[in-house]
Amino acid sequence: MADPSPLAPTVLLSQSEINRINAELARQIAPLIDDDTVAAVLLTGGLWFGSDLTRALYREGRNVKFDAVWMSSYGDDKQSRGKVTVRAPFQRSMEGKTVLLIDDVLDTGLSLVEAIRITKEAGAARVLTCVFARKPCEHERMTPDFVGWEAPARFLVGYGLDHQGGMRGLPDICALD
Template sequence: MDENQSQDYYAKHRGMVISDNWTGYNLDVFTLPNHYAEDLDCVFIPHGVIVDRIERLANDIMKDIGDNHITVLCVLKGGYKFCADLVEQIKNLSRNSERFISMRVDFIRLRSYCNDKSTEDLQIIGGEDLSKLTGKNVLIVEDVIGTGRTMKALLSHLEAYDPKMVKVASLLVKRSSDNKYRPDYTGFEIPNKFVVGYALDYNEHFRDLHHICLISESGKEKYKV
């Protein structure tokens, strides 16, 4: 692997790296729902930065798997916004390119969180439809990878259906000693902190936030189940 290939591999797998000492942006300089005013610490990644990063991810995916039909497997609920924006960017690039990706989108739900903690139990909802993936090129679109256990379990589960190819794109990857898994495409590598917004939730709250934000301790307590 030459230097350019090495840099490209690094960018895809680590994405935009946000350091451990990043404190985010003051809430007062953004427009946010008033009902969350006391529940957030900061805006961690502004919406505009997210959109620009997704455009680059779409470009990387086009270069790698253009001229193929792929099944996009969106992991709900947190991945729906990222998936919709990523698919739209790929479609826009395809319309203006000699290469073309034909896509169909399917959905799956995974449950592995209680409050802000990942659990050992993985529930797969919608698994009866996975037989459609046999012999297909699959792009899994996930919102955030924490320990990597959930994604590894899903990939192991998919092996039984014998897809032709499986790639994983995750908007966020948390940096921690517990995470031994790296997706094929990463939007942002972030510290091991609990973030909400851009469809990422805390017990079904905060999905309506435009930006990715850090939830405050009082917010965790307020919406704890």
């Protein structure tokens, strides 16, 4: 058995609350998109949210295409390094499409701003943005079209959010500070 983390996570948002937020986001987004929309998740942290959101959209009658762009601005640090590294681009054409960019948390906004730029350069006709959580930021770089939860200014783990690659699989969103 692995040694437990020296810091015990504090639950901030339960799995049932996460599910409720995803359902509400899908109700808001579904009328604005169609089945040709590409739901593009920012990897790696956004994968959990992207999976749940696209299933919630399906329950709202939208069978979107799925893609991902693999980006990183944190590495194993607790703060952004101040630059975004693109590790793998989109796999399908974005030309003329509506693209829904999906990310786990908006903190500095660097990754999402870069993803918007890449998506527009790829020829998307329209780009919508959705983040599960938005943390307070003194200098907000952009405002997402959809925000599920206004998160506190704490170090978050679980539901795709990690601490040095671990704790992503926690079903709740927790603070680790």
